[in-house]
Amino acid sequence: MAEKKIGTCAYCKKEFSKLVLKKHFERCEMKTTSGTEKEEFFLISVEGYDDKEYWLYISANVNSTLKQVDSFLRDIWLECCGHLSAFYINGIDYESSRYDSSYSKTMNIKLEKILDVGDKFTHDYDFGSTTTLKLKIISKYINFKRKKKVELIANNIKPLKKCDSCGEIADYICADCGEWVCGKCSTNHKCGEDMLLPAVNSPRVGVCSYCG
Numbered sequence: 090m091a092e093k094k095i096g097t098c099a100y101c102k103k104e105f106s107k108l109v110l111k112k113h114f115e116r117c118e119m120k121t122t123s124g125t126e127k128e129e130f131f132l133i134s135v136e137g138y139d140d141k142e143y144w145l146y147i148s149a150n151v152n153s154t155l156k157q158v159d160s161f162l163r164d165i166w167l168e169c170c171g172h173l174s175a176f177y178i179n180g181i182d183y184e185s186s187r188y189d190s191s192y193s194k195t196m197n198i199k200l201e202k203i204l205d206v207g208d209k210f211t212h213d214y215d216f217g218s219t220t221t222l223k224l225k226i227i228s229k230y231i232n233f234k235r236k237k238k239v240e241l242i243a244n245n246i247k248p249l250k251k252c253d254s255c256g257e258i259a260d261y262i263c264a265d266c267g268e269w270v271c272g273k274c275s276t277n278h279k280c281g282e283d284m285l286l287p288a289v290n291s292p293r294v295g296v297c298s299y300c301g
């Protein structure tokens with residue numbers, strides 16, 4: 090049986106299964122917004138390419154740009170030292186670099202121009218120690234206008250990792266050997282204490298100098 094994925098609703102902070110959250114937010118988001126003007130949004134699922142235990146549901150105005158989605162993903166999950174990033178959508182690379190080239194485009198393009206319901210695509214952050222994310226446009230819906238173009242709807246609860254040495258809850262991951270390490274074992278970890286990075290809730294945990 091598939092493990093039940095539990096996450097937190099960003100609006101009411103309650104915990105539900107991933108499946109329930111996909112529907113639940115509509116009511117919850119509706120309660121937090123009001124007004125006269127309505128706009129269209131994409132509900133987008135995001136997950137770690139290798140680590141599917143890290144996932145998000147985000148809502149993006151169909152008028153928002155890839156650049157705005159990229160910034161959102163950097164803020165919540167990825168940014169360590171300003172690496173380059175790229176979306177790969179229907180055979181085209183959209184890169185965070187500033188100019189269009191013969192092989193790639195910039196991210197200054199609106200979602201509605203290139204994406205529709207059902208589309209699957211990827212996002213790479215850092216072309217050296219790359220963190221790849223899988224994204225999918227789940228649905229398009231109408232709601233009141235919001236201040237933010239891209240917003241968090243729900244995310245996974247932080248998975249508890251066990252220390253590879255003693256089995257206690259891990260506080261760190263070693264950037265060198267990849268082992269999970271608890272506070273007690275951190276002082277005599279074989280690679281040295283300065284290789285340890287905090288065990289944060291992100292698919293970039295333990296990579297480069299990512300600290301959450």
Ligand SMILES: [Zn+2]
Pocket residue numbers: 098099100101102103113114117
């Ligand atoms: Zn809620």
Ligand SMILES: [Zn+2]
Pocket residue numbers: 169170171172297298299
């Ligand atoms: Zn880095």
Ligand SMILES: [Zn+2]
Pocket residue numbers: 252253254255256257270271272273274
């Ligand atoms: Zn330990």
Ligand SMILES: [Zn+2]
Pocket residue numbers: 263264265266267268278279280281284
């Ligand atoms: Zn190590």
